[in-house]
Amino acid sequence: MQTDPIADFLTRIRNASAAKHQRVDVPVSKLKTEIARILKDEGYISTYKLVDENKTRKMLRVFLKYTPDRRSVITGIKRISRPGQRHYLGVTDIRPVVGGLGAMDIRPVVGGLVISIMTTPKGLMSGRAARKANIGGELLCEVW
16 A cells, blocks of 8 residues: 555655656656656756556556756655644745746756755645745655
């Protein structure tokens, strides 16, 4: 039984990216679809779509993005707020935005710049959008 479907989704993307797969299929949910939309808007994946190959269950197909020299655009992805330990940020705690792949939050990491994905009272959005809308929320994950 799967206890954290978001962590499973992020792990599938991380593993497919490390194995240089062109796409990855995951069971669909509204939250996973919104995370995929944010990753596409920020430039981390090529695209995504809902597929109904299996008659019993719909799948979300995520097409990964690579540089011309076959390096993955996603160098790291980490689940922050987990079912056992939630992590909430106020609007003043969200990292400021600078340029990069789309617009990203700055954080000193080995891989470069980091974006955050948050759930807010106004829905799922990137840290940049939450800061612009002046609302805080639960920090789901970070991608770099």
